Amino acid sequence: MNPYARLICLTLVISPALIVAQETRPPIYIWLEPEWFSGVSGGFSYWTGVAKPTGAWGIAGPGITAEFSQGGESEWNSMGAPAEETKAACERVITVPRAGKYKLWIRYVDHRGKTEPFTVRLEQNAQPAVSSELGAQPLVPPNDEYMLYWGFSFGWASLDAQLVEGPATLRLLIDKPGEAWRQVDAILLTDDPQFTPIGREKPRFAYEDSFKLQPQSANWRGTGTFGCGATMKRPQAGGKDFSMWTQIEPEPKWWAAQNLDTLSLYDVLFQFSPPADIAEQFHKQFAGRRDVPLLGWPNLHPGLYLGPTPDLSPGTPVRRWLERTKTPFYILTNYADPKYDQQTGPATYAALAGPLAPQFLGYIHGESVGTGGVGFPEKTVSTRREYVDAINAHMRKQQAEQWAAIYKTGVPETFRNKSIACLSADATAMSHAFAQQDCDLLGYEIDATNAHAPMRVAFERGAARQFGKGWINYASGNFGDACTMFTQNPVVNRGAGGWYHSKYAVTDGVPIVWYRQLYYLNYMSGASAIFWEQALGNQWILPGPGTHPIDLSPFGRATADFQGFVDRVGDRGEPYTPIAFLLSYGHAYEPVNNNCKMLGQFLEDANDRELRGLFDVAWYPAPVLSSRPITPELQSMPGGAYGNIFDVLVDRPDKAAAIKDYPIVWAAGDAEVGGAMTAAIQQYVESGGTFVVNVEAARGKLPDSLTGVKLSGQKLVLERWSPEGVAPIATTPFQVEAAQLNGAQALATGDQGAPLITRNAVGKGAVILSLIPHLLGIDERPHPALPWLMNGLTDNLLPVNVRMADGSRPTGQILYQLNRTKNGWLLMLINNRGVDKTQTGIARVDRRAVADVVLRTEQPLTAARELTQPRDLSAGRDAQSTTIKLRVHPGDVQIVQLVN
Numbered sequence: 001m002n003p004y005a006r007l008i009c010l011t012l013v014i015s016p017a018l019i020v021a022q023e024t025r026p027p028i029y030i031w032l033e034p035e036w037f038s039g040v041s042g043g044f045s046y047w048t049g050v051a052k053p054t055g056a057w058g059i060a061g062p063g064i065t066a067e068f069s070q071g072g073e074s075e076w077n078s079m080g081a082p083a084e085e086t087k088a089a090c091e092r093v094i095t096v097p098r099a100g101k102y103k104l105w106i107r108y109v110d111h112r113g114k115t116e117p118f119t120v121r122l123e124q125n126a127q128p129a130v131s132s133e134l135g136a137q138p139l140v141p142p143n144d145e146y147m148l149y150w151g152f153s154f155g156w157a158s159l160d161a162q163l164v165e166g167p168a169t170l171r172l173l174i175d176k177p178g179e180a181w182r183q184v185d186a187i188l189l190t191d192d193p194q195f196t197p198i199g200r201e202k203p204r205f206a207y208e209d210s211f212k213l214q215p216q217s218a219n220w221r222g223t224g225t226f227g228c229g230a231t232m233k234r235p236q237a238g239g240k241d242f243s244m245w246t247q248i249e250p251e252p253k254w255w256a257a258q259n260l261d262t263l264s265l266y267d268v269l270f271q272f273s274p275p276a277d278i279a280e281q282f283h284k285q286f287a288g289r290r291d292v293p294l295l296g297w298p299n300l301h302p303g304l305y306l307g308p309t310p311d312l313s314p315g316t317p318v319r320r321w322l323e324r325t326k327t328p329f330y331i332l333t334n335y336a337d338p339k340y341d342q343q344t345g346p347a348t349y350a351a352l353a354g355p356l357a358p359q360f361l362g363y364i365h366g367e368s369v370g371t372g373g374v375g376f377p378e379k380t381v382s383t384r385r386e387y388v389d390a391i392n393a394h395m396r397k398q399q400a401e402q403w404a405a406i407y408k409t410g411v412p413e414t415f416r417n418k419s420i421a422c423l424s425a426d427a428t429a430m431s432h433a434f435a436q437q438d439c440d441l442l443g444y445e446i447d448a449t450n451a452h453a454p455m456r457v458a459f460e461r462g463a464a465r466q467f468g469k470g471w472i473n474y475a476s477g478n479f480g481d482a483c484t485m486f487t488q489n490p491v492v493n494r495g496a497g498g499w500y501h502s503k504y505a506v507t508d509g510v511p512i513v514w515y516r517q518l519y520y521l522n523y524m525s526g527a528s529a530i531f532w533e534q535a536l537g538n539q540w541i542l543p544g545p546g547t548h549p550i551d552l553s554p555f556g557r558a559t560a561d562f563q564g565f566v567d568r569v570g571d572r573g574e575p576y577t578p579i580a581f582l583l584s585y586g587h588a589y590e591p592v593n594n595n596c597k598m599l600g601q602f603l604e605d606a607n608d609r610e611l612r613g614l615f616d617v618a619w620y621p622a623p624v625l626s627s628r629p630i631t632p633e634l635q636s637m638p639g640g641a642y643g644n645i646f647d648v649l650v651d652r653p654d655k656a657a658a659i660k661d662y663p664i665v666w667a668a669g670d671a672e673v674g675g676a677m678t679a680a681i682q683q684y685v686e687s688g689g690t691f692v693v694n695v696e697a698a699r700g701k702l703p704d705s706l707t708g709v710k711l712s713g714q715k716l717v718l719e720r721w722s723p724e725g726v727a728p729i730a731t732t733p734f735q736v737e738a739a740q741l742n743g744a745q746a747l748a749t750g751d752q753g754a755p756l757i758t759r760n761a762v763g764k765g766a767v768i769l770s771l772i773p774h775l776l777g778i779d780e781r782p783h784p785a786l787p788w789l790m791n792g793l794t795d796n797l798l799p800v801n802v803r804m805a806d807g808s809r810p811t812g813q814i815l816y817q818l819n820r821t822k823n824g825w826l827l828m829l830i831n832n833r834g835v836d837k838t839q840t841g842i843a844r845v846d847r848r849a850v851a852d853v854v855l856r857t858e859q860p861l862t863a864a865r866e867l868t869q870p871r872d873l874s875a876g877r878d879a880q881s882t883t884i885k886l887r888v889h890p891g892d893v894q895i896v897q898l899v900n
Contacts, residue, residue: 025719025730026206027192028097030779034172034184035059035079035596036604039090044080046181053085057172059596060183062449066150068480068839071629074107074186074200076451076592081174081182083116088174096124096168097733097778098719100191102161104130107197109183110139110155112147116182119173122161122189129168130161135178154185156197161189202627206732206777207613210784211620211641211791211811216725218792220747222765224688226663229577229647230820232465237441237472237528238301238328238361242566245330245361245472247535248272248302250310255317265327268302269295273536275486278550282540285550293552294539297563301328301361301529306336306371312356313347322356330361330420330531333371338406345408353415362418362441364531366474369421369430370399371406379601385586387601391430392437414438422474422531424450429590429599431459432650435467436585441528445474446518448510448632450592452622453518454644454815455615457525461575462647466658470528475518477534477555479632482508482839486541486553510632511835511843513891516558517637520893523566524817524828525644526575565868565895573821577647578797580662581618584670585650587611607669610694610774613782614668617790618646621812633891637832641809642794643802644817644828656680659689664793666692674701682706686763690793695737695771707769708744708760711737715773718750723788731784734777744769747792748785757785768793799859800825800898805852805885813851814888824861827896829853834890845890855884855896863899 034040034057044051044058051058060080061073081088096102106120116135121128139155140146146153172184188197195203237243249272258267273295274282286292294300304310304318310331312319322329331352340348352360369375377394381387396413403411421434422443434442444460446453460471477483522530539556542548552560566572583589588598589611597603616623622638649658649665653676659665665684667673673681673693678701685691685706693702695711704710715735720728724747736750744760746753747768760767772783802816803809810816815830834849858881864873866886873896876883888894 026732027195028102028190028732028779029192029195029203029205029781030094030189031202032092032094032170032187032189033075033077033596034090034092034187035061035077037079037090037092037172038603040079040596044082044181046080046082046183051082051181053082053087055087057081057088057090057174059594064480065839066152068630069149070146070154071199074627077594077596078183078185080109080184083178083180083182085174085182086177089171091169091171093167093169094189094780095778096163096165098191099163099165101193102163102189102191103193104159104161105156105188105190105197106134106159106184107154107156107186107200108134108139109152109181109185110135111152111180112142114179116178116180117174117176118182118184119175120159121171121173122163123169123171124164124166129163130159132159135182152180154199199629200627202623205779205781207617207782207784207787208620208624211787213723213726213788213791215723215788215792215795218795220759220766220768220792221663221690221797222685222688224663224764226578226689227661228663228820229465229661230574231661232468232658234464234526234528235468235470237470238359240299240301242523242527242572243299243301243328243529244297245301245303245529245531246273247332247532248304250304250308250318252317255321258317260317260321260324263321265300265302265325266290266295269300269536274540275537278540278542281542282550293560294536294556294563299563299566301330303330303332303361303364306331306333306338306363309338309340309344311344311348312351313344314351319351319356322359326359328359328361330364332364332366334366334368336371340406340408342408345406349403349407349409349411352418360418362420364443364474365419365421366533367423367445369395369423370419371402373402374398376600383586384588384598384602385584387599388433388586388588391433391599396437420472422472425592425594426590426599427456427592428459429588431463431648432466432585435463435469436652440469442469442471443474443531444471445476445533446636447476447478448514448636449478449480449630451626451635452619452638453521453636454619454638454640455622457521457644458581458646459648461526461577462580462649464526465647465661466649466652466655471526472529472531473518473522473527474531475533477509477515477538479508479510479837480630480839483534486538486555508840511837511891512554512558513835514632514637515555516562517633517830517832517891517893519558519562520828520895521637521815521830523562524572524575524819524826524895561868568870569826569867569895569897571821573819573826575644576798576818576820577645578662579646579664579666579793580659581614581646581648582659582665582667582671583611583648583650584672585652587650587669589669606696606774606776609776609780611669613774613776613786614666617782617786618642620787625812631836633832633835637815637830639810639812639815639830639832641811642790643798644815645794645798651677653677653680659684660687662689663797664690664692667697668694669697671697672701673697678702682762685765685767688764690766690768692768692770692789692793694773694775695769696773698769702767704742706760706762706767707758708742708767709755709758709769709771710740710742712739714738716750716754717778718754721748721750721756721783721785723748723785729784732777732779734783735773737771737773739771748788757789800827800855800857802827802829803854803856805854807854814853824897824899827855827898829888829894829896831888831890831892847890849890851888853886853888855886856881857898859898859900861898861900863897865897867895867897868893
């Protein structure tokens, strides 16, 4: 019997704790979000004051001012129930990784001088290991700052537990009324007696230490040549490689008074762009001018709001102007209730589907999948794939019916192609589904509360490239529903009632640098357009106090600079993305989720947790930043160790050819790698690609000839692992599939040589198999082998390496992305640190939070230049490479041009 076979026998009778006896073992941290538990349904909004008992916990967030002032809710939401509720229950099954003494920490809302009772019960073997009522006694001191301000505050309570290894069920119960609402935000189970949680900040998980492990010889990739995204050309939108979209109005009286033969787009924007509160003074101050900033930029496209019922019948002024100028335009549908009649409706539709079709960009649906009345279908199927297929058919049919009702005429389902659904919640879940619906343009929205933009871009860009579409960013200047409009009075005068929801006022919203960063991130990432939710209404300001002329607002200054940059750069190139994540087309993954169920229907499962772990590693330290107190930049613009180098694809067999453009394809979650996909994967690997797959996806789908491994169907539980050439490292307990090498080599092993990560050479390429189910520990967090594997696969993957001044990989100091141009490279560098802005108020800047960056490339360079300021850069050279050093200041963006 070989040592590995003996291990299989031993693990059936010997506790994993004995294998690592006398070693220092990392503590267990199991962090749970109760709003995702089974049994949570519907919503609960405490601030309305009218919530009634429903017999269930409901989604209680995302909170805004009160919650944000306390650092925010953990991740995106929490759950709650009104004071009168007497019957509610939710639960989650977990696995206790090892026996021992534990603390169960619960973050919930404590009210000043009021009770909010609920029961926490942790059961093992059908017996309560913990059962205690919380909320009956004060948790937070009554004169705490937040208690005095809001009358309530989040706090952490703890319960002691003696637990055995194995399954456990955690239940949160309400069986009596309280004096105030119940709201539970986060739960932590840990055997670390020294750890005390603070706010929503998570502990340091065991996998985070392995980012420092760099494989000594990671020659794992295949030897093929790939385009890294460059062969997938983005289509133009409105005849432009890039444009910015703003709003005009269909005011009949104004249009009727114009000379349509000479009226220019500049004239139209001059009339409708200034903020309403200063429009009259704007028109007087700039009368006769043709050089008002922003308005003359050649890459602007206008749009109409559907709400005022824009009439595009033959002979109407707006239609005549559009036909004469051939101006590309869009229509915004948000909350619109147009009132077309039997003449204007059919005529307007006929114009959009006929003479104006070549210049009609589509309908923008902000935060919606379509117009009013279009939504997700009821769940009548069992799998996510079936549901996504049902969504596609349902939305095309439903949208056609809604257009028919709006335009008072028959509209074919193919008109759904003109929908540009710009979601924030469910954006990642639906990006590929919208592409499959054959929408001409894809879109997503993000504001400063959403985590995180680079991941969302990877979904949009991957879907666009795989399906041959363009994509846009729906740009919101919001931070927790606070939006900078630079007016002298609130846009929404909520008065005192705005305490729980910030009113819009002069210094509300995001910092200017975040707004600027969003421009550059989307432009450099390949967006076809940026649509302004606030149009150009926040681009000018009447400074005060005193008497001053109208000038560009802080946002306007950033916009003018960005437009100048776009004009200077000329060729932005193609984002260089060497790694594709291949997901199931029914993955439905969306961490920013208002329902806390994938697509509003499906509970989070092991595949979702695998994707979360993979993305946490790919964009590390995004998960660390997202657990810290909410600020506009840290969560939405995280830096990363590997750069913005990822695209997300899905397993549509008819679109499988897309994988041929990427040197590394990483199948994740429940991606289908069998059936028609197997042949595509085989060809990809033989031609030099590197295919990474988990045992749960590969089982029964990929032949042994591809994996080089024979699976046993048995699971081991281990607590140590060894990267190739490294002594065993203790970690939290994890499972591994027992397997026999059948041509593959082990890159990482567990005790007694049990293979954990294997590599099988196939043709010019390789298949890398992870035998740890979902690459997660029993604590539901990434196994430490995952960062180590990512380190090895990305070693010297980019032709331009980005390092910090000490030579180390970035660890959150900088967000970077590389673009291939006709004559070299463009490198984007964003420093998202050092600018701290509350929802209302001026940002504070820590000027010490600079990012000193070193760029190194072995490619020959003839010039190096920074393009945002702009300036020439000096370079150091040795026999092998060129080195460029530069400093990126807090909140700044720099674009480095490298000419070969």
